[in-house]
Amino acid sequence: MAAKTLYDKLWEAHVVRDNPDGTALLYIDRHLVHEVTSAQAFEGLKLAGRKPWRVGANVATADHNVPTTDRRAGIADPVARLQVETLDQNCRDFGIVEFGMSDPLQGIVHVIGPELGATLPGTTVVCGDSHTSTHGAFAALAFGIGTSEVEHVLATQCLIAKKVKNMRVRVDGPIPPGVTAKDIVLAIIGRIGTAGGTGYAIEFAGSAIEALSLEGRMTVCNMSIEAGARSGMIAVDEKTIEYFRGRRSAPKGDLWDEAATAWRELRSDPDAKFDKEVALNAREIKPQVTWGTSPEMVAPIDAVVPDPEKESDPTKRIGMRNALQYMALAPGTPIRDIALDKIFIGSCTNSRIEDLRAAAAVVKGKRVAKTIKLALVVPGSGTVKRQAEQEGLDRIFMEAGFEWREPGCSMCLGMNADHLQPGERCASTSNRNFEGRQGAGGRTHLVSPAMAAAAAIAGRFVDIRELR
Amino acid sequence: MQKFEKLTGLVVPIDRPNIDTDAIIPKQYLKSIKRTGFGPNLFDTWRYLDPGEPGMDHGKRRPNPDFILNQPRYRGAQILLARDNFGCGSSREHAPWALLDYGIRAIIAPSYADIFYNNSFKNGLLPVVLPRDAVDRLFRETTAAPGYRLTVDLPAQTVTTPDGTVFAFDIDAFRKHCVLHGLDDIGLTLEHVNEIRAYEARRKREAPWLFT
Numbered sequence: 001m002a003a004k005t006l007y008d009k010l011w012e013a014h015v016v017r018d019n020p021d022g023t024a025l026l027y028i029d030r031h032l033v034h035e036v037t038s039a040q041a042f043e044g045l046k047l048a049g050r051k052p053w054r055v056g057a058n059v060a061t062a063d064h065n066v067p068t069t070d071r072r073a074g075i076a077d078p079v080a081r082l083q084v085e086t087l088d089q090n091c092r093d094f095g096i097v098e099f100g101m102s103d104p105l106q107g108i109v110h111v112i113g114p115e116l117g118a119t120l121p122g123t124t125v126v127c128g129d130s131h132t133s134t135h136g137a138f139a140a141l142a143f144g145i146g147t148s149e150v151e152h153v154l155a156t157q158c159l160i161a162k163k164v165k166n167m168r169v170r171v172d173g174p175i176p177p178g179v180t181a182k183d184i185v186l187a188i189i190g191r192i193g194t195a196g197g198t199g200y201a202i203e204f205a206g207s208a209i210e211a212l213s214l215e216g217r218m219t220v221c222n223m224s225i226e227a228g229a230r231s232g233m234i235a236v237d238e239k240t241i242e243y244f245r246g247r248r249s250a251p252k253g254d255l256w257d258e259a260a261t262a263w264r265e266l267r268s269d270p271d272a273k274f275d276k277e278v279a280l281n282a283r284e285i286k287p288q289v290t291w292g293t294s295p296e297m298v299a300p301i302d303a304v305v306p307d308p309e310k311e312s313d314p315t316k317r318i319g320m321r322n323a324l325q326y327m328a329l330a331p332g333t334p335i336r337d338i339a340l341d342k343i344f345i346g347s348c349t350n351s352r353i354e355d356l357r358a359a360a361a362v363v364k365g366k367r368v369a370k371t372i373k374l375a376l377v378v379p380g381s382g383t384v385k386r387q388a389e390q391e392g393l394d395r396i397f398m399e400a401g402f403e404w405r406e407p408g409c410s411m412c413l414g415m416n417a418d419h420l421q422p423g424e425r426c427a428s429t430s431n432r433n434f435e436g437r438q439g440a441g442g443r444t445h446l447v448s449p450a451m452a453a454a455a456a457i458a459g460r461f462v463d464i465r466e467l468r
Numbered sequence: 469m470q471k472f473e474k475l476t477g478l479v480v481p482i483d484r485p486n487i488d489t490d491a492i493i494p495k496q497y498l499k500s501i502k503r504t505g506f507g508p509n510l511f512d513t514w515r516y517l518d519p520g521e522p523g524m525d526h527g528k529r530r531p532n533p534d535f536i537l538n539q540p541r542y543r544g545a546q547i548l549l550a551r552d553n554f555g556c557g558s559s560r561e562h563a564p565w566a567l568l569d570y571g572i573r574a575i576i577a578p579s580y581a582d583i584f585y586n587n588s589f590k591n592g593l594l595p596v597v598l599p600r601d602a603v604d605r606l607f608r609e610t611t612a613a614p615g616y617r618l619t620v621d622l623p624a625q626t627v628t629t630p631d632g633t634v635f636a637f638d639i640d641a642f643r644k645h646c647v648l649h650g651l652d653d654i655g656l657t658l659e660h661v662n663e664i665r666a667y668e669a670r671r672k673r674e675a676p677w678l679f680t
C-alpha cells in the first residue's frame with residue numbers, strides 16, 4: 001500500500017462516496033456554530049422544511065458580537081442583539097447544545113471546541129469561520145466553510161469537497177528563548193506568503209513543532225488560513241492524547257482506551273510524499289512584528305520597515321506602498337521605534353491560559369506606559385478566565401493598568417464595542433492586520449502575547465529577548 | 469441559487485492584490501441575519517468618505533470620487549477584474565452576497581482564496597481564473613477603453629474581448645454543472661441518503677466515542 005500523509009488518512013476515513021467528477025461526499029463529525037454565519041443557514045433549513053441530520057454533532061456559542069464588559073445589561077446594539085438572539089432561538093428550535101452569552105462555558109468557538117472535548121483527534125471539524133483550521137492541532141481535518149455549506153452540513157452531516165494537495169512545513173531545531181508559536185507561524189507566513197498554502201492542506205512537523213504545547217500548536221494551525229491553506233494539522237503524540245483526558249465530551253472508561261489506541265495511528269507514514277515541502281530552522285526565528293496590511297508583511301523585531309522601491313515584483317511593490325501609506329510608516333523605520341496607542345491580548349490565536357501566563361510574566365510588577373490609551377486582555381473562554389483568576393493573573397494585569405474583560409472575539413475584529421478609532425495603532429495578538437480589521441482606519445501590528453505585553457509597558461515595540 | 473450561463477457586461481478593474489473579505493464587506497454589516505441588502509456596502513470603506521453603520525441611508529453618504537466603482541464610466545459594471553488572491557480572509561459568505569447584490573455576476577482574477585472561491589459558486593457568482601499575462605492585458609484594455617465589455621461564456625469556458633480574442637478557462641465539472649443549472653447542493657446530496665446512513669453506521673462501530 002502506498003504511504004499516506006495524515007491528511008490522506010483523515011480524508012479517506014471520512015469519504016461517504018466518491019463522485020465521478022472527482023469530488024467526494026465527506027462526512028462531518030463535528031460542526032461548530034456561531035452567530036455571524038449561521039442565521040441565514042438556519043433560515044434556509046426552515047424554509048426547505050428540513051431538520052438537522054444529527055443534532056448531537058453540533059455545538060454552538062455566541063462569540064463575535066458579545067460585549068466584553070458587564071453582560072447583565074445585555075447587548076446594547078439592537079442589530080447585534082438580534083443576531084445573538086437569533087442563534088439562541090435557532091438552537092432552541094432544533095435542540096442544538098449552545099453555550100450562550102451568559103453560560104460559564106461560553107467563549108470563542110475555536111477555544112471552547114477543544115476545551116470541551118468537542119474537537120477530538122481523527123475527526124472532521126467544520127465551522128462557518130475560517131479559523132476552524134485551529135482544530136487541526138489535534139490531528140483533525142478542520143476547515144472553515146461559508147453559510148451555504150453550514151446549511152449543507154446541518155441538513156446532511158456531509159459536505160461536497162475536493163481533495164487538495166499535501167504540503168509539509170517542517171520547523172526543526174531548538175526554539176530560542178523569547179520566541180513563541182506565534183513567531184513561528186508568522187515566520188512561516190513571511191516565508192511562503194499569504195497565498196503560499198492555497199490549494200494545499202498543510203502539515204506542520206519537525207522537532208520545534210513537537211516541542212510546542214497543544215496550545216502553541218493551536219496558534220500555529222490557527223494561522224494556516226493566513227498562509228492560504230484552509231486546513232493545517234499536526235500529528236498525534238502523547239501530549240495530544242493527554243490533553244483530552246477528563247474533558248467534558250472526551251471518551252471515558254473503556255472507550256477512552258479504545259480511542260487513544262486509534263488516535264496513535266494519526267500521523268503521516270514515514271515515507272509519505274508531499275507535493276510541496278518547506279523547511280525552517282527554529283534557531284533563526286526571532287520575535288516577529290507585522291508592519292503592513294497583510295500577515296505576510298512581517299519582519300523580525302530587530303529589522304526596519306522595508307522599502308517598497310527595492311521590491312522587484314511590480315504588483316508586490318504597489319501592495320507595499322499602499323500598506324505603508326495606510327500604516328503611516330516610512331521605509332527604514334526601526335520596528336522598535338514604532339509607538340502604539342492600544343494593546344489587545346486575545347483572539348482565537350492567542351487567548352488561552354498559556355498566552356495569558358506569558359503576557360502576565362512580562363507585565364508583573366510593571367505599569368502600562370502613559371501613552372497607551374487602552375490595554376485589553378480578553379480571555380478566550382469562561383474556563384480560561386476562571387483559570388487565570390485562580391492563578392491571580394487578572395490582578396497582575398489590572399495592577400499594571402490593563403483591563404480584564406469577559407470572553408469573546410472582541411477587538412480581533414471589533415464587531416462589538418471594542419475597536420480602534422481611525423488612525424490608532426495597536427499591538428495585537430490576533431491574526432489579521434487587514435485595513436480596518438480592528439476598526440475603520442485602525443492600524444494593526446500582529447505579535448505574540450509576550451511581545452504585546454512588553455509593548456504595553458514600553459509604549460513601543462521592544463525585543464523581549466533583551467528583557468530576560 | 470442564480471444560474472449563470474453567458475454574460476456580456478461592463479468591466480470594472482480594481483488593481484490591487486490580496487483584496488480581503490474585510491474590504492469587500494466590513495464587519496459591521498455582518499450583523500444582518502439576511503442574505504440580501506449588502507450591495508450598498510460593497511467595498512464600504514473604499515467607497516465612501518464617511519464611516520458607515522448598518523441602518524444608515526447609504527444613498528446620503530459621501531462617495532469617494534477616487535474609488536473606481538464610483539466613477540461614472542463604470543456604473544452598472546457586472547464583471548470585476550482583480551489581481552491575485554482575491555477574497556482572502558474570512559469565510560463570510562456576505563462577500564459574494566454583497567458582490568451579487570451590487571450587480572457583479574462574474575470576477576476575473578489570476579487566483580482566489582479557497583473559501584471565497586467556493587462560496588461564490590454556491591451563489592451563482594462566477595469566479596473565472598485567467599493566467600496573469602491575460603489579466604494584465606485585460607487591465608490595460610479596460611483602463612484604455614471606456615465602456616469596455618467582456619463576454620463570459622460558461623458552457624464554452626471562454627472569455628472574449630471586444631476585438632474577438634478568446635481566453636479559455638478551467639472549471640471543475642461539478643461546479644460548472646451546478647452553476648449552469650442553478651442546482652441546490654443539498655438536494656443533490658440527499659439523493660445519497662442510504663450511503664450516508666451506511667457510512668454513519670460504520671463510523672459508529674469504528675469510533676463509538678463520537679456518538680455518545
Ligand code: SF4
Nearest residue numbers: 131347348409412413
Ligand atoms: S477571535 Fe477573531 S479570528 Fe478568531 S473567530 Fe473570533 S473574530 Fe474570528
